[in-house]
Amino acid sequence: MTAARTPRRLVAYTQAAAVLAEHGVPVAAVFGSPHDEPGTDPVERETPGLRDAAYLGAGAELTAQDIAGAEPELLVTVTYDGDRLYGIGPDLHKALEPSLPVVVLHVGPGTSLADVTHRFAALAGTLGPAREDATAGATGQGQEQRQRQEQRQGPDGSVGQLEAAAQAAPHVRVLALSPAGTGQAHLARPAGWPLLGELTRAGVRVLDLPAAGPSWATYGWEELAGLEPDVILRDTRANATPDARLADVAAWQRMSRRAQVLPWNPELPFTADAVASFLDAVADALHRAATP
Structure with missing residues (x-):
C-alpha cells in the first residue's frame, strides 16, 4: 500500500x-x-x-x-x-x-x-x-x-579504533552466540548480522562454522568450546538461556572462565550511540585479550 x-x-x-x-x-x-x-x-x-x-x-x-x-x-x-x-x-x-x-x-x-x-x-x-x-x-x-x-568519537572514530585493535590482536578469536539450553547454543554467523560483519571488515577474527543457516547455526556446547574463543559476545535477550541454568554446563563454564564475556543484543538499535558503544566495547576487549 x-x-x-x-x-x-x-x-x-x-x-x-x-x-x-x-x-x-x-x-x-x-x-x-x-x-x-x-x-x-x-x-x-x-x-x-x-x-x-x-x-x-x-x-x-x-x-x-x-x-x-x-x-x-x-x-x-x-x-x-x-x-x-x-x-x-x-x-x-x-x-x-x-x-x-x-x-x-x-x-x-x-x-x-x-x-x-x-x-x-x-x-x-x-x-x-x-x-x-x-x-x-x-x-x-x-x-x-x-x-x-x-x-565518544562516533561510529567512524570507533571503527578506526576497532581496526587498530584488530591489527594489534590478529590472534584474538571472537565468538557470538545465544545459549539455547544446557545442551546447545546458537552460533551467530558473521555474514548474517550487520554489526558482526562490521567486525570482520575491521579485521576482527570472528569465528564461524559451516552451516546451512544464514544467521544462526546450532551446535553442542563442547563443539563451541573447542573453538577456544578469547572474547564471547553473549546474547542478553530474554529468550537466551540465563547463566543460572548453565551453571552445570561444563563446556560453558570453561569457555566463560577462559574468555571475556561481553553482553550482546542482536537487535541493538542502529543509532550512532549504540553502534559506537558496541564497537568500542569490542575494541577494548581485543586490547585486553592481546595484553599478556
Missing part, C-alpha cells in the same frame, strides 16, 4: 523507532521484539529518545486493535530474511494491510552496517520532522543521547 501524502503519525518497532528519533523524526507508538519478556516495557528500560512514545506490547501481546488505537499513518519495522515483518506476525499483517502502509528495512544477511544506516537516514529524510513542536520534543529527548555521542 502507498501513502497518498507524507505520513506524520508513525508506529514502529523499537529498533527502527530509536533510529528515526535520532534523526529527529518523532514516533507516536512503538512495539517490541517477539523475544521481549512478556509484560516488560523496553522503551522505559533502555531506549533513549522514545520515552514519550506509547508502548503497544510485543509478540502475542500486540494486537491490531492496539495498533489502530495509536491512529498510525505508517508502520515501520525491519526484516531479517527479506520476507517476514519482524515483530508483526502474518495474521496481524493481514489484518493491518488493507488500511495501513508499511515500510520494511532489511537488516539481515547480506546487508552491511553502512547499508542499514544509509537506508534509515534516507527514510528519515523522506519522512522529515512531523512539526516544529514535535521535533523540539524529540530533540529534547535525544539530548542525553547526543551528549554521550560527543564524549
Whole structure:
C-alpha cells in the first residue's frame, strides 16, 4: 500500500523507532521484539529518545486493535530474511494491510552496517520532522543521547579504533552466540548480522562454522568450546538461556572462565550511540585479550 501524502503519525518497532528519533523524526507508538519478556516495557528500560512514545506490547501481546488505537499513518519495522515483518506476525499483517502502509528495512544477511544506516537516514529524510513542536520534543529527548555521542568519537572514530585493535590482536578469536539450553547454543554467523560483519571488515577474527543457516547455526556446547574463543559476545535477550541454568554446563563454564564475556543484543538499535558503544566495547576487549 502507498501513502497518498507524507505520513506524520508513525508506529514502529523499537529498533527502527530509536533510529528515526535520532534523526529527529518523532514516533507516536512503538512495539517490541517477539523475544521481549512478556509484560516488560523496553522503551522505559533502555531506549533513549522514545520515552514519550506509547508502548503497544510485543509478540502475542500486540494486537491490531492496539495498533489502530495509536491512529498510525505508517508502520515501520525491519526484516531479517527479506520476507517476514519482524515483530508483526502474518495474521496481524493481514489484518493491518488493507488500511495501513508499511515500510520494511532489511537488516539481515547480506546487508552491511553502512547499508542499514544509509537506508534509515534516507527514510528519515523522506519522512522529515512531523512539526516544529514535535521535533523540539524529540530533540529534547535525544539530548542525553547526543551528549554521550560527543564524549565518544562516533561510529567512524570507533571503527578506526576497532581496526587498530584488530591489527594489534590478529590472534584474538571472537565468538557470538545465544545459549539455547544446557545442551546447545546458537552460533551467530558473521555474514548474517550487520554489526558482526562490521567486525570482520575491521579485521576482527570472528569465528564461524559451516552451516546451512544464514544467521544462526546450532551446535553442542563442547563443539563451541573447542573453538577456544578469547572474547564471547553473549546474547542478553530474554529468550537466551540465563547463566543460572548453565551453571552445570561444563563446556560453558570453561569457555566463560577462559574468555571475556561481553553482553550482546542482536537487535541493538542502529543509532550512532549504540553502534559506537558496541564497537568500542569490542575494541577494548581485543586490547585486553592481546595484553599478556
